Amino acid sequence: MFLQTIDILGTIAFAISGVSIAMDKKMDAFGVLIIAFVTSVGGGTVRDVLIGITPVSWMTDITYVYVIFGATIFTVIFRQKINYLRTSLFLFDTIGIGLYTVVGIERGLAAGLHPIICIALGTMTACFGGVIRDILCNEIPVIFRKEIYATACILGGITYFILGQFPIPDNIIFMAAGSIVITVRLVAVKFKISLPSLYKNEEPI
Numbered sequence: 001m002f003l004q005t006i007d008i009l010g011t012i013a014f015a016i017s018g019v020s021i022a023m024d025k026k027m028d029a030f031g032v033l034i035i036a037f038v039t040s041v042g043g044g045t046v047r048d049v050l051i052g053i054t055p056v057s058w059m060t061d062i063t064y065v066y067v068i069f070g071a072t073i074f075t076v077i078f079r080q081k082i083n084y085l086r087t088s089l090f091l092f093d094t095i096g097i098g099l100y101t102v103v104g105i106e107r108g109l110a111a112g113l114h115p116i117i118c119i120a121l122g123t124m125t126a127c128f129g130g131v132i133r134d135i136l137c138n139e140i141p142v143i144f145r146k147e148i149y150a151t152a153c154i155l156g157g158i159t160y161f162i163l164g165q166f167p168i169p170d171n172i173i174f175m176a177a178g179s180i181v182i183t184v185r186l187v188a189v190k191f192k193i194s195l196p197s198l199y200k201n202e203e204p205i
Helices: 002-024 029-050 063-077 079-084 088-110 115-136 150-163 170-190
Strands: none
Touching: 002 029, 002 063, 002 079, 002 088, 002 115, 002 170, 029 063, 029 088, 029 115, 063 079, 088 115, 088 150, 088 170, 115 150, 150 170
């Protein structure tokens, strides 16, 4: 139940993120809904396919569909208030990757996979919905830029397994690992920390 709650919270955060970007791109109602869906469930779909869960999670639990519809309608109605806080899109996206990283790791563990593979699955779950969203919106995905994004997910995944070596309740481990992802991402943006570029002396194409 706790894991499903985290999953739904991540779904809401990513749906709001997707709707905000789609509306900034002046998409119609159908386009906005599609972007909300792919942002919310894209990473989890890739994860489930890789570990052989079919039908994928959101197809077997209609709750996720209702949540995405609800979050989409909420964001459209209160868009002006959400846009008033210009950091809101970034915050919802950051919260989403923190929550989805933990969910992906848990799914990997349930499938009996190695911790390194679980961290990779957590990162995919957190990032691939945003990748699909950005591609559909004709943007270079954040994960492929210098920003600290996937790196934050990896650090959160490492934290998860380190804390798992101690007698700490699972719920605390979940929240701590997710918080690490969110904190690293926030700190990196706040202080403009980024990964080194391979093209410092070259003109952009």
